[in-house]
Amino acid sequence: MSNLPPLNTETIWAILNDEIDDATVNQLLWQCLGYRYDTAANQWDASELLPEWQDEYPQPPDFIANRPPTVKLTRSIPPENKQLLKEQLGFKGYKLGEFGPRQTRRATAANWLLSYMQTTR
Template identity: 75%
Template sequence: MSDLPALNTETIWAIINDQVDDHTVNQLVWHYLGYRTTATSEWDLTQVVPEWRDEYPEPPNFLESRPATMKLTRSIPQQNKQLLKEKLGFKGYKIGEFGPRQTRRATAANWLLNYMQLSGNLPD
């Protein structure tokens, strides 16, 4: 997963605007949740917190799994739930132009923005 795009606001916008493929979106979330692959392509879970590691010993596909996306949403602290709107000015998708996939991409983008905020890497 070393070929991931940088975690910055440009990447977050690219996720929202569907300019980053679904697999890469998943890989970004997996990476920042702590999932790593070993030399034998098995999952190394040593950096994954127990509440994720126990329920998902293999990282979930967040764009296909409603339960995994709901868990991702619940893991965002309340004060950071509106970061897409507050920090990026994202107004949401227009009615008729979005479905579950876009909603889940926005959830992944907001979770990554939350990660940036918590790690002190989100500019004011």
């Protein structure tokens, strides 16, 4: 996960515009949530995760391919940060007929990362 793009608005836009692959989006989320890969033990270390993530997802989930972890991600965004994509980036959403579950999950990931940026500064 050392070759991840910087967490900034350009990266958020790249996620929304599908310029960053799903694996990298997942890795950004995993890093921010606290998942760490222990190369010596050849396994994931979830000790830095919040308890509600440790219990339900001791292994990092694929947020783009699976709905349940994305729902949890959505619910973990503070209410005041739910509209950050629109408020800070002017993101108007995807056009009707040009999006599906994958794009919706990528937008959720982008909003969660933007919220994370907001709350960790």
